[in-house]
Amino acid sequence: MQRQPTEHWNPTIETMPRNALRDLQSERLIRQVHHVYNNSAFFREFYDAAGVKPSDIKSIDDITKLPIMSKDDLRRFRGSHGDPFCGTLCVPVGALKKVHKSTGTSGAPNVFGLSEADWDQSAENFARMLYRVGVRAGYRTNNWLEAAMTWHGYSMTAWGARKIGATVFALEFDNRSVVQTNLELLAGADLSAIFIYHPEIEVQYLRQHGLVPTEIHPNLSFIYSAFLCTDARRKILEDAWGVPYWNMGASGDQYIPASECHLSAPALHYPEDQFVVETVDSKTLLPVAPGAEGELVLTNLWAEATPFLRYRMEDVVAVNDAPCGCGSTHARVNYRGRYAWSVAVGERRIFSDDVENILWAHPKTEFSAYQLIKEHAQPQDRLHVRSTVRGEAEYGLSELLTDQLERELGVPVTIEFVEPETIAVGTVKFVRVTTRD
Ligand SMILES: [Zn+2]
Structure with missing residues (x-):
């Protein structure tokens, strides 16, 4: 299906030379390590146990000196200290503008949040993500997260869309009513892009009711969501909706703003000025060779409230840091799947x-x-x-x-x-x- 050319929300950052990007990462990593060590009980305990001090980190090349953290480390801290933030909160509770939790796909959910400055930065990051998939000023789109799942970090995507200048309809009473809300209730609202959620339920509903999305919303230009998307799944979606599907990042905790450009698909561009992207061997936790498959480990370079550093994402990916044809110099991350959802044969x-x-x-x-x-x-x-x-x-x-x-x-x-x-x-x-x- 025909895809739109990619433009950038923030061209200066998104096309900056990689050596300048590395310098920016160094500067932000040093600041972030001091910040978490001085303000978070979890990180102080974690780094002390590993014998690492903030002064050991002098550039991005030193990042491997920091121990890698997992959801289990957070749960352990929570179990021994009884803190729902798992000791990661680096600002006073009173400084939080919004508190979110994870879905808890693989255990008890984490609780985390955004300060005023974090709120603004995450809206900016999500604006970059959504602009890349094609959201523009004047567009009309929906957001079932803000409507029915405001506890989820990804509900901040609604603020990313507003930052671009789009109008957001957040009316779904639950995340299974995307089609009923946006094609039936909002028929005539001239939606430009629809944020979907349960592809199977939605496609089945379209077929059963004979709905043609592009007749209901003549200016509908694409659908988008955030899940691991196989070629087969994409084809079914695009056939049923009659417009291209664009994929984005898939994790609410840490507010990850990754998305496809028209050339990177199915790989997602990650904003490396905001996150350090690493791939490690799931058993040894040592870095894999550049470009090789490994477990994704992310370091949050921007948040002040609950940033996680060297955080295991439990996804197996391959990272390509060569510049993309769209002009972006930021890494493209290709998802293979969840490590837990794989078998060795x-x-x-x-x-x-x-x-x-x-x-x-x-x-x-x-x-x-x-x-x-x-x-x-x-x-x-x-x-x-x-x-x-x-x-x-x-x-x-x-x-x-x-x-x-x-x-x-x-x-x-x-x-x-x-x-x-x-x-x-x-x-x-x-x-x-x-x-x-
Ligand atoms: Zn690209």
Whole structure:
């Protein structure tokens, strides 16, 4: 589908030479390390235990001297100190303009927040992110986060859109009513871009009700959201909505403002003046070779209230820091998937997205709930996949899918068709990887 050329919200920063960017990172990292050490109980304890002092950090090259923190470190601190901010709050509680929490996908949610200055900076960062995907002054768009999930850090995206000069309709009563709210209630509102959330529910609703988004909103130019997006998923979305889909960053804690440009897709540009982007080996926590796949580790260079430094994101990515054709000199981060949603088969690591991309390209398994079975002993010899199927599984479907999975993933595969109840959680989520002995 035709994509719009990329322009930059802040061209000076987004196209600055990388050596100048490194200098800016050095300056901000030094300031940030002093700030967290002097003001956060968590970081003081964490760095003291590792034997690191702020004066050890003299430039961005010293960042590897800082220990890497994980969600477990935060939970441990919370458990021993009873602080919902996990000791990371660096300003008085009274200085917080807004408090947010994470979704808690992998355990108890973190609580964090924004000072007045952080609020302004995150709106600016989200303006850059949204401008890159195509939001412009005068646009009309929705924001289900601000409407139905204001506790989520990503609800600040509404302020990014307003900063650009767009009008934000935040009217969804829950995050499953994006289509009803924006195509039915707001028919006639001439929306320019729609922020979607549950692709499966939304596409199903469009089809069942015969809705044509571009007839309802003739100036609709794209849809956008923030989830890991396989090629198969993107194709289904673009066919159903009739406009391009643009993807953005996918984590609310730390207010991560990453998004695709028309050339980087599916990789996301990260603003490296605001975050240091690193990739490490998940076991050793040592940096991987430049460009190699590893776990994403981020350092927040801008927030004063609850910045996390060298924070494990639990996503496996590859980072490309060569300048992009769009003019941006900031890294492009290509997401492979969540480490927790992968299994090792022989020499290869297979992510749930790899499997989804193949299953969802078939009409009978489009949007199927699926699951990878992880054996207790890793690596395993074979990839086991469970999938739901639309209607009756036709003769030969199992063989066809097995053959295609084996060919594209390069490992032996067993596929089993199951009832949705077997792997579903609630009505839309499913457990992507389950472990068995
Ligand atoms: Zn680009």
